[in-house]
Amino acid sequence: MNHPATLSILNGHLIDPANRIDEVRNLHIADGKILAIGEAPAGFQPEQTIEASGLIICPGLVDLSARLREPGQEHKATIASETAAAAKGGITTLCCPPDTDPVIDTPAVAEMIQHKAQQSALCRVLPIGALTKALDGEHLSEMVALKKAGCVVLSNALTPIRNTLIERRALEYAATFGITVFLRPEDPHLRNQGCVHEGPVAARLGLPGIPGAAEVVAIARDLALAEQTGCKIHFCRLSYGTSVAKIRQCSLPVTADVAAHQLFLTEDDLIGFNSNCHVIPPLRSQSDREALRQGIADGTISAICSSHQPHELDAKEAPFPSTAPGISGLETLLPLTLKLVDEGVLSLSDAIARITCGPAAVLGLPLGQLGIGSSADICLFNPRQRWQLATDELLSHGHNTPFLGCEFTGQVSQTLLAGRITYRRERDTPST
Amino acid sequence: MIVPNQSNIQLDAEGRLKHFLTIEGLNRELLTEILDTAESFAGVSERTVKKVPMLRGKIITNLFFETSTRTRTTFELAAKRLSADVLSLNISASSTSKGETLLDTLRNLEAMHCDMFVVRHADSGAAHFIAQHAAPHISVINAGDGRHAHPTQAMLDMFTIRRHKGDFSPLKVAIVGDIQHSRVARSQILALNTLGVAEVRIIGPATLMPVHAEALGVKVFHNLDEGIQDVDVVIMLRLQRERMSGALLPSEHEYYQLYGLTDERLEAAKPDAIVMHPGPINRGVEMDSQVADGPRSVILQQVSYGIAIRMAVMAMAMQRQGGAQ
Numbered sequence: 001m002n003h004p005a006t007l008s009i010l011n012g013h014l015i016d017p018a019n020r021i022d023e024v025r026n027l028h029i030a031d032g033k034i035l036a037i038g039e040a041p042a043g044f045q046p047e048q049t050i051e052a053s054g055l056i057i058c059p060g061l062v063d064l065s066a067r068l069r070e071p072g073q074e075h076k077a078t079i080a081s082e083t084a085a086a087a088k089g090g091i092t093t094l095c096c097p098p099d100t101d102p103v104i105d106t107p108a109v110a111e112m113i114q115h116k117a118q119q120s121a122l123c124r125v126l127p128i129g130a131l132t133k134a135l136d137g138e139h140l141s142e143m144v145a146l147k148k149a150g151c152v153v154l155s156n157a158l159t160p161i162r163n164t165l166i167e168r169r170a171l172e173y174a175a176t177f178g179i180t181v182f183l184r185p186e187d188p189h190l191r192n193q194g195c196v197h198e199g200p201v202a203a204r205l206g207l208p209g210i211p212g213a214a215e216v217v218a219i220a221r222d223l224a225l226a227e228q229t230g231c232k233i234h235f236c237r238l239s240y241g242t243s244v245a246k247i248r249q250c251s252l253p254v255t256a257d258v259a260a261h262q263l264f265l266t267e268d269d270l271i272g273f274n275s276n277c278h279v280i281p282p283l284r285s286q287s288d289r290e291a292l293r294q295g296i297a298d299g300t301i302s303a304i305c306s307s308h309q310p311h312e313l314d315a316k317e318a319p320f321p322s323t324a325p326g327i328s329g330l331e332t333l334l335p336l337t338l339k340l341v342d343e344g345v346l347s348l349s350d351a352i353a354r355i356t357c358g359p360a361a362v363l364g365l366p367l368g369q370l371g372i373g374s375s376a377d378i379c380l381f382n383p384r385q386r387w388q389l390a391t392d393e394l395l396s397h398g399h400n401t402p403f404l405g406c407e408f409t410g411q412v413s414q415t416l417l418a419g420r421i422t423y424r425r426e427r428d429t430p431s432t
Numbered sequence: 433m434i435v436p437n438q439s440n441i442q443l444d445a446e447g448r449l450k451h452f453l454t455i456e457g458l459n460r461e462l463l464t465e466i467l468d469t470a471e472s473f474a475g476v477s478e479r480t481v482k483k484v485p486m487l488r489g490k491i492i493t494n495l496f497f498e499t500s501t502r503t504r505t506t507f508e509l510a511a512k513r514l515s516a517d518v519l520s521l522n523i524s525a526s527s528t529s530k531g532e533t534l535l536d537t538l539r540n541l542e543a544m545h546c547d548m549f550v551v552r553h554a555d556s557g558a559a560h561f562i563a564q565h566a567a568p569h570i571s572v573i574n575a576g577d578g579r580h581a582h583p584t585q586a587m588l589d590m591f592t593i594r595r596h597k598g599d600f601s602p603l604k605v606a607i608v609g610d611i612q613h614s615r616v617a618r619s620q621i622l623a624l625n626t627l628g629v630a631e632v633r634i635i636g637p638a639t640l641m642p643v644h645a646e647a648l649g650v651k652v653f654h655n656l657d658e659g660i661q662d663v664d665v666v667i668m669l670r671l672q673r674e675r676m677s678g679a680l681l682p683s684e685h686e687y688y689q690l691y692g693l694t695d696e697r698l699e700a701a702k703p704d705a706i707v708m709h710p711g712p713i714n715r716g717v718e719m720d721s722q723v724a725d726g727p728r729s730v731i732l733q734q735v736s737y738g739i740a741i742r743m744a745v746m747a748m749a750m751q752r753q754g755g756a757q
Binding site for chain 1: 441456533534535553555556557558560561565577578579580581615618642643644645647648
């Protein structure tokens with residue numbers, strides 16, 4: 001790929017929700033940054049131009065949770081493979097949770113991940129630091145050192161902190177240094193051995209269930225501690241309708257995200273023991289899905305993430321409860337979000353906001369928008385291109401997605417990270 | 433969005449039984465065919481030569497990832513009476529402890545040219561998984577997977593009910609005890625509803641009921657005396673020892689006080705009501721010995737009918753196979 005110092009993207013439909021732009025505009029880039037929108041500055045001679053008529057130009061996607069599996073589980077995926085998949089999905093920034101092996105609880109691991117990501121240079125990778133050492137829920141991590149090493153936020157990944165006092169201390173310490181904490185709300189006692197939503201389908205299939213209360217109890221606890229400590233918290237991967245209502249009602253400045261698959265799949269998709277639908281938090285009822293969609297529409301949930309969890313084939317080849325949970329989601333984040341527009345859940349501009357400036361605001365970073373001077377992280381996609389998800393099209397090493405064979409409308413044509421092309425679809429026809 | 437899903441893998445293209453994994457998805461005609469076929473085999477056990485040559489030359493492997501005496505023995509006997517060669521493997525003790533995956537175990541057994549797997553496993557969905565991954569000529573019979581299904585047990589219970597009651601349509605049936613953890617109950621409920629009984633009731637405390645139990649097609653009762661009022665059949669479930677004390681139930685004693693079946697309490701049921709239990713019984717916990725050994729108990733008949741039902745299911749699944757070759 002070539003990397004011109006100056007570039008113009010012409011005749012595309014620019015949608016930049018943070019800057020309230022939704023019209024055909026030219027975009028001019030110099031030295032990896034947005035130089036001008038609309039008219040080119042006098043005398044600007046771009047080294048390269050991209051003809052984008054019929055395409056939508058939006059900020060590169062910001063994904064709040066994508067597991068790259070490196071270090072420690074390279075048999076599932078690598079930083080190189082997954083950042084390539086991210087670029088193909090229009091993603092220019094992703095956050096990787098700390099549950100790697102070793103855990104991201106020292107600056108060395110955080111720096112190693114960023115170093116490897118910079119080598120492949122296909123996506124900006126922001127490591128999420130561990131809130132407690134080895135995610136043990138007992139000893140606070142060196143939060144400030146992690147922050148200095150590039151961890152923008154901290155989290156205990158999928159391991160809830162069992163001891164409320166430790167959680168209080170962790171949030172207090174994080175608040176002291178202005179660090180945002182990501183919490184995946186789940187009461188471990190109510191979760192018990194559960195692997196699916198405790199509902200009619202679990203009753204029929206005899207699978208151990210996780211009650212919705214497991215999420216609501218944790219949210220109530222986390223909100224009380226956030227109020228107590230003044231820590232800025234963000235709820236990850238909501239799954240239950242009541243959770244959305246609780247967050248909507250609360251007066252604290254908390255934010256929340258949802259995994260894209262959670263807005264489409266329900267417990268009914270488990271019938272036949274489909275292990276590709278084994279996810280945590282579990283797929284819940286149709287009414288929960290509607291409540292999550294409502295939360296996305298009214299902004300209670302400000303970010304949609306891929307919750308990317310690539311697995312090797314064997315991890316899903318076992319009886320359902322013994323399979324590893326998770327969906328390989330980087331390459332379906334944009335198409336699923338666009339499907340919400342097709343299904344009338346929210347406008348195209350709001351949909352793009354939930355995968356660009358929405359998550360960027362959660363991180364407190366000036367990403368996910370294309371204002372003058374900001375990094376030229378751009379996704380160009382053809383909103384009318386119909387395509388089918390097939391295994392051989394996936395760049396992710398994880399082929400574990402229940403959406404194989406599904407048809408989507410809207411396909412990434414090019415992705416740029418700081419003005420450099422990180423993905424370009426071959427044989428793309430700009431308009432159909 | 434409902435993701436692409438496999439259709440009923442239990443049936444072949446002609447609608448004949450290929451695998452027997454769950455009652456779900458099977459219609460009344462097929463369940464009746466199983467019962468009728470079992471009826472024709474029921475006499476074999478009473479003959480001096482207790483064998484028919486139906487499955488001569490076939491290899492049936494019992495794959496038991498969970499220990500079992502009764503079910504495994506009756507499957508073995510059933511296969512032998514059909515003249516098949518039987519291999520019984522207690523996998524929990526062998527391969528898996530060496531790190532071999534379930535799929536590896538399966539491939540090895542396929543290489544030994546098995547024709548049928550009889551599977552018991554602690555995970556719900558295990559039999560489905562094996563059926564999905566086994567070579568196309570192999571039939572899979574579920575001998576119990578997690579809390580999900582135990583369809584041959586349910587069918588032998590249906591066989592017992594039909595022998596005593598004839599017609600299913602007027603019957604009220606009560607299932608008492610730990611429904612939540614019971615694959616037997618799940619399969620019984622499906623079978624009873626498919627065969628068209630008037631009413632299925634489940635009786636027990638909320639801690640032993642699945643949440644959303646009504647979705648199974650039952651009426652939920654928490655009081656035994658109310659629940660068995662005027663029923664034709666009472667099915668008592670085994671209460672696992674480890675569930676008797678702790679957070680699910682306060683004590684064995686209190687459980688017996690509330691849900692233990694005695695002759696006195698059985699008075700509430702119809703005068704000709706029968707009492708069933710999948711075994712083994714905890715005497716003095718689920719039921720009184722007087723009931724278990726009394727005139728209304730059909731518990732031992734259930735065991736002997738188990739062989740006929742398992743012969744029927746094996747023969748039906750293999751018949752298809754014979755036809756294909």
